Amino acid sequence: xxxxxxxxxxxxxxxxxxxxxxxxxxxxxxxxxxxxxxxxxxxxxxxxxxxxxxxxxxxxxxxxxxxxxxxxxxxxxxxxxxxxxxxxxxxxxxxxxxxxxxxxxxxxxxxxxxxxxxxxxxxxxxxxxxxxxxxxxxxxxxxxxxxxxxxxxxxxxxxxxxxxxxxxxxxxxxxxxxxxxxxxxxxxxxxxxxxxxxxxxxxxxxxxxxxxxxxxxxxxxxxxxxxxxxxxxxxxxxxxxxxxxxxxxxxxxxxxxxxxxxxxxxxxxxxxxxxxxxxxxxxxxxxxxxxxxxxxxxxxxxxxxxxxxxxxxxxxxxxxxxxxxxxxxxxxxxxxxxxxxxxxxxxxxxxxxxxxxxxxxxxxxxxxxxxxxxxxxxxxxxxxxxxxxxxxxxxxxxxxxxxxxxxxxxxxxxxxxxxxxxxxxxxxxxxxxxxxxxxxxxxxxxxxxxxxxxxxxxxxxxxxxxxxxxxxxxxxxxxxxxxxxxxxxxxxxxxxxxxxxxxxxxxxxxxxxxxxxxxxxxxxxxxxxxxxxxxxxxxxxxxxxxxxxxxxxxxxxxxxxxxxxxxxxxxxxxxxxxxxxxxxxxxxxxxxxxxxxxxxxxxxxxxxxxxxxxxxxxxxxxxxxxxxxxxxxxxxxxxxxxxxxxxxxxxxxxxxxxxxxxxxxxxxxxxxxxxxxxxxxxxxxxxxxxxxxxxxxxxxxxxxxxxxxxxxxxxxxxxxxxxxxxxxxxxxxxxxxxxxxxxxxxxxxxxxxxxxxxxxxxxxxxxxxxxxxxxxxxxxxxxxxxxxxxxxxxxxxxxxxxxxxxxxxxxxxxxxxxxxxxxxxxxxxxxxxxxxxxxxxxxxxxxxxxxxxxxxxxxxxxxxxxxxxxxxxxxxxxxxxxx
Numbered sequence: 001x002x003x004x005x006x007x008x009x010x011x012x013x014x015x016x017x018x019x020x021x022x023x024x025x026x027x028x029x030x031x032x033x034x035x036x037x038x039x040x041x042x043x044x045x046x047x048x049x050x051x052x053x054x055x056x057x058x059x060x061x062x063x064x065x066x067x068x069x070x071x072x073x074x075x076x077x078x079x080x081x082x083x084x085x086x087x088x089x090x091x092x093x094x095x096x097x098x099x100x101x102x103x104x105x106x107x108x109x110x111x112x113x114x115x116x117x118x119x120x121x122x123x124x125x126x127x128x129x130x131x132x133x134x135x136x137x138x139x140x141x142x143x144x145x146x147x148x149x150x151x152x153x154x155x156x157x158x159x160x161x162x163x164x165x166x167x168x169x170x171x172x173x174x175x176x177x178x179x180x181x182x183x184x185x186x187x188x189x190x191x192x193x194x195x196x197x198x199x200x201x202x203x204x205x206x207x208x209x210x211x212x213x214x215x216x217x218x219x220x221x222x223x224x225x226x227x228x229x230x231x232x233x234x235x236x237x238x239x240x241x242x243x244x245x246x247x248x249x250x251x252x253x254x255x256x257x258x259x260x261x262x263x264x265x266x267x268x269x270x271x272x273x274x275x276x277x278x279x280x281x282x283x284x285x286x287x288x289x290x291x292x293x294x295x296x297x298x299x300x301x302x303x304x305x306x307x308x309x310x311x312x313x314x315x316x317x318x319x320x321x322x323x324x325x326x327x328x329x330x331x332x333x334x335x336x337x338x339x340x341x342x343x344x345x346x347x348x349x350x351x352x353x354x355x356x357x358x359x360x361x362x363x364x365x366x367x368x369x370x371x372x373x374x375x376x377x378x379x380x381x382x383x384x385x386x387x388x389x390x391x392x393x394x395x396x397x398x399x400x401x402x403x404x405x406x407x408x409x410x411x412x413x414x415x416x417x418x419x420x421x422x423x424x425x426x427x428x429x430x431x432x433x434x435x436x437x438x439x440x441x442x443x444x445x446x447x448x449x450x451x452x453x454x455x456x457x458x459x460x461x462x463x464x465x466x467x468x469x470x471x472x473x474x475x476x477x478x479x480x481x482x483x484x485x486x487x488x489x490x491x492x493x494x495x496x497x498x499x500x501x502x503x504x505x506x507x508x509x510x511x512x513x514x515x516x517x518x519x520x521x522x523x524x525x526x527x528x529x530x531x532x533x534x535x536x537x538x539x540x541x542x543x544x545x546x547x548x549x550x551x552x553x554x555x556x557x558x559x560x561x562x563x564x565x566x567x568x569x570x571x572x573x574x575x576x577x578x579x580x581x582x583x584x585x586x587x588x589x590x591x592x593x594x595x596x597x598x599x600x601x602x603x604x605x606x607x608x609x610x611x612x613x614x615x616x617x618x619x620x621x622x623x624x625x626x627x628x629x630x631x632x633x634x635x636x637x638x639x640x641x642x643x644x645x646x647x648x649x650x651x652x653x654x655x656x657x658x659x660x661x662x663x664x665x666x667x668x669x670x671x672x673x674x675x676x677x678x679x680x681x682x683x684x685x686x687x688x689x690x691x692x693x694x695x696x697x698x699x700x701x702x703x704x705x706x707x708x709x710x711x712x713x714x715x716x717x718x719x720x721x722x723x724x725x726x727x728x729x730x731x732x733x734x735x736x737x738x739x740x741x742x743x744x745x746x747x748x749x750x751x752x753x754x755x756x757x758x759x760x761x762x763x764x765x766x767x768x769x770x771x772x773x774x775x776x777x778x779x780x781x782x783x784x785x786x787x788x789x790x791x792x793x794x795x796x797x798x799x800x801x802x803x804x805x806x807x808x809x810x811x812x813x814x815x816x817x818x819x820x821x822x823x824x825x826x827x828x829x830x831x832x833x834x835x836x837x838x839x840x841x842x843x844x845x846x847x848x849x850x851x852x853x854x855x856x857x858x859x860x861x862x863x864x865x866x867x868x869x870x871x872x873x874x875x876x877x878x879x880x881x882x883x
Contacts, residue, residue, distance in 0.1 A: 082112075089120060453481035751816055790855075
C-alpha cells in the first residue's frame with residue numbers, strides 16, 4: 001500500500017511540475033510531511049523540481065538543505081529552474097556548489113548550466129564545461145551537443161558553433177533549430193535560409209520552431225515571396241495554428257510590406273497573445289496606419305491583455321505621428337502604473353511623442369528624470385527642440401551635454417546645424433563645421449548636406465559653395481540645398497548654372513529643386529527660363545506636387561504672365577492656403593483688384609482659412625485700386641472674422657491705402673493708434689503718400705523717423721527731395737543732397753533688366769555699353785518722333801536735376817526702362833510681349849511714354865517695378881494711373 005501511495009504522489013507531482021501548479025504542490029508537501037513520506041528522495045526531488053520551475057527558489061533550497069544526501073537529480077532540478085527562469089548567475093553558482101560536493105553532471109545537468117552560460121555570455125566558463133563534457137563522454141548526446149551549439153553562437157562564436165553542429169553524428173530537428181535560432185538572432189538571415197534548405201535535403205522534417213525561425217529570417221531579409229512559401233509549408237504540415245508561427249507570420253507580412261495579409265493572419269489567431277498584438281500594432285505604425293494602430297490597442301485592452309513596453313512604444317509612435325497629446329499623456333500614465341517608466345527605450349518614445357506634439361517642456365522633464373542618459377535620448381531631445389524651432393534650447397542642451405562627455409553623432413550635428421540655421425548664427429555653423437572635421441564626420445553625406453544648407457540659410461554662400469565643391473560625390477540633397485540658398489538670396493543665375501551641372505552628372509531633379517529654380521526665375525523675372533523649368537516639371541511628372549504647382553503660380557505671376565499663373569493655379573491638385581495666397585497676390589500685383597477679391601471669396605467658400613500673408617495681398621489689391629471702403633472692412637474685421645491680429649505689414653498696407661486716397665489725416669491717426677511702435681514699412685507708406693499729395697509737413701515727419709530707423713537707405717532722401725521739388729523748394733532739395741553726401745549715403749542707381757533668349761541684359765540711365773547700342777538709340781529716336789506726333793510731351797517736372805529743359809528731356813529719354821524696352825523691340829519677334837524688370841518705382845514720364853509706345857508698336861509692354869506690375873496695352877496701363 002505504501003508503494004502505491006509513493007507511486008501516486010510521484011505521478012501527481014510530475015504532472016504539477018509540467019503545469020507549474022504551485023498551490024497543489026504546497027498542499028501535497030504538507031501532507032507528505034504529516035505522513036512522514038517527505039524523506040523519500042523521489043518525493044523531495046519532485047518538489048524541488050516543481051518549486052524551481054515555479055521560481056520559488058527559497059522553498060527549493062530549504063528542501064535541498066534538509067535533504068540528508070542531496071543527489072544529482074535535486075541539483076539538476078535547481079540549476080534547470082534557475083536557467084529556465086533567466087537567472088543565469090544563480091544557475092552557475094548552484095553548479096559550482098554542486099561540483100564542490102563531488103557530484104558529476106549528466107545529460108540533464110549539462111544543458112541547463114550551458115544555457116546559463118549562454119544567458120550570461122560566459123564563454124570562458126562555457127569552454128571549461130565543454131571540456132568536462134568531452135572528458136565525461138557526453139559530447140555525443142544530441143541534447144548536450146545542441147546546447148553547446150547554442151552557447152557558442154550566443155557568445156558570438158558562430159564558427160565554433162557551426163563546427164560543433166557539423167560534428168553531431170545524428171542531428172535531429174532540435175539540432176537544426178538550435179543553429180537556425182542562432183543565425184537569425186545574430187542577423188545572419190541568408191545563412192539561416194541556406195541551412196534550412198540543407199535540412200530539407202537531409203530528410204529532416206521541420207517542426208513549428210524550425211518554420212517560425214525561418215519566417216524570422218524571411219522578415220530580416222524582407223523576402224515576402226519566400227515567406228509565403230514557408231506559410232504554405234506551415235499549412236501543409238498542420239502548424240498554421242501554432243502561436244509562435246502565427247506571430248512570426250504577422251511580423252513577416254507586416255515588415256515585408258503587406259499589412260493586409262498580416263491582419264488576415266492575425267484575425268485567424270484564436271486567442272492572440274501579447275506578442276501577436278505587438279506585432280500587428282507595430283505593423284500598423286510601420287505602414288503609417290496610425291489610427292488603425294490606436295484601434296488595435298483599444299481592442300487589445302478590451303480583450304483583457306495589458307500592454308507592455310513594446311506595445312506602448314508603438315502606440316507612442318502613433319500618437320506622435322497623429323499629434324494626439326491627450327492620448328499620449330494617457331499612455332504615459334499607464335506606463336507609470338505599469339512601473340516601466342524608467343525603461344530607456346520607452347523614455348525616448350515619450351520624449352519623441354511630446355516633442356512631436358509641441359510639448360517640449362514635458363519632453364525635457366522626461367529627459368531630465370532619466371537616470372542614465374545615452375546618446376539616443378539626447379538626440380531625441382535635441383532633435384525635438386530643433387523641429388519645434390526652440391533653437392536656443394537645442395544649442396544650450398548640446399553645449400551642456402558636450403561638456404558632460406555624452407558624445408554626439410551625425411544625428412546630433414544635423415539637429416544643431418538646423419537650429420544654427422534657424423537662429424541665423426553663422427558662427428555656430430563654423431564651430432560645428434570644425435567639430436565635424438575634428439571628429440571625422442566631414443565625410444558623412446548627411447553632415448555635408450546639412451552644412452551646405454545651414455551656411456546657405458545663414459547667408460554664407462561662399463562657405464556653402466566651398467563645402468559643396470569639396471564634396472567628392474555631391475548628391476541630389478546637396479545640390480538642392482545650394483540651389484535653394486542661391487534662389488533665396490537672389491543669386492538666381494548661379495542657381496541655374498548649378499542646375500545644369502546637376503543634369504550633367506545624370507542626377508534626376510526632384511520637386512524641391514524645381515520649386516527652388518522656379519523661385520529663382522521669379523526673382524529674376526526670367527520668364528523664358530521659368531518656362532523651361534516648367535517643361536522639366538512636366539517631364540519628370542511633378543505637376544501633381546503641390547510645392548511645384550505653387551512655385552509655378554508664383555513664378556508666372558512675378559514674371560508678368562498672370563494668364564499662365566492662372567493656368568498653373570487651376571492645375572494645382574490640392575489647393576492649400578499657399579496656392580490661394582500666391583494667386584491672390586499675383587492678381588493684386590498685376591492690378592486686377594476685383595479679380596483678387598473675388599478669388600478671396602472663392603477661397604473662403606472652399607473652406608480654406610486665410611493667413612496673414614493672404615490678408616496682406618487682399619489689402620494690397622484694395623490699395624492699388626483705390627478701394628478704401630473694402631480695405632477698411634477687411635482690416636477692421638480680420639481679427640473677429642479670421643482670428644488674425646494685424647501686424648506691421650497690415651498696418652503699412654492700410655496706411656498706404658488711406659494715404660494714396662488723400663486721407664492723410666486718417667493715415668496719421670492710424671499710425672498713432674497702432675498697438676506697437678511703427679516700423680520702417682509704416683513710415684515708408686506715409687512718406688510715399690506725402691510724395692503723391694505733395695504734403696511737405698507729413699513728408700518731413702515720416703522722413704525723420706526713417707532717418708533714425710534706416711539711415712543707410714537712399715530712398716528716404718530721394719522721396720523727401722521729390723516732395724520739396726514738387727512744391728518748388730529747391731533750396732531744401734539741395735539740403736537733402738548735402739545730407740546724403742555728408743552721411744555717405746549713395747542714391748541707388750535705376751536699373752532695368754530684360755530677358756532675351758535665356759540671357760539677362762541690364763541697363764542703367766544713359767547706358768551705351770550694349771553691343772547693339774546704335775540700334776537701341778536709333779529706335780529711341782524713332783519712337784520719340786512718333787510719340788511727339790501722337791501728342792506726347794516730356795514731363796520734365798519729374799526730373800530733379802538743376803539743368804535746362806532740353807537737357808532734362810534728353811535725360812528722361814534715356815531712362816533705363818526705356819533703353820530696355822527699345823532693345824526688346826529690336827531683339828524680339830513682332831507682336832511678342834516686352835517684359836522688363838526695374839529695381840525702383842517707374843517714373844511718371846516713363847509711365848506716360850509707355851502708354852504711347854505700346855499703341856504705336858502694337859505690343860504689350862509689361863514693366864515690373866519695385867511695387868507692382870504695369871501692363872501697357874492699347875494706350876493704357878493696367879494700374880489705371882493709380883500707383
